[in-house]
Amino acid sequence: QVQLVESGGGSVQTGDSLTISCQVSGLSLSDACMGWFRQAPGKEREGVASIGADRDGSVAYADAVKGRFTISKNKAKNTLTLQMNSLEPEDSAMYYCGAKAPCGLRALYYLRSGDFPSWGQGTQVTVSS
Secondary structure, X not given: OOEEEEEOOEEXXXXXXXXXXXXXEOOOOOOOEEXXXXXXXXXXXXXXXXXXXXXXXOEEEOXXXXXXXXXXXXXXXXXXEEEEOOOOHHHOEEXXXXXXXXXXXXXXXXXXXXXXXXXXXXXXXXXXX
């Protein structure tokens, strides 16, 4: 059974950095396509960043976070992380990680579709000005 547990959210100021993590169990991180999505109150869920299986090596980011956020897999800890720099109030949302393994498509597909059968419960990120 796949389990995803997000952590690391919190309240920060504009311009601060924050790293959130997704602890993964029940699947191989190397074989998995994974992604971070977020949803703010009153808004639709949107893809933030995604990463393909290791054999694919693809990574994709939403335009709003390119150059500020970095997604990565830590296979030693079996976690997916999202390093967020230069945070803005518009980044405030509940952040969710999703996973699919095995997976056969590139990261951009998953960023656009959110086609993950497994999701975590989310971690809240609040950025104040």
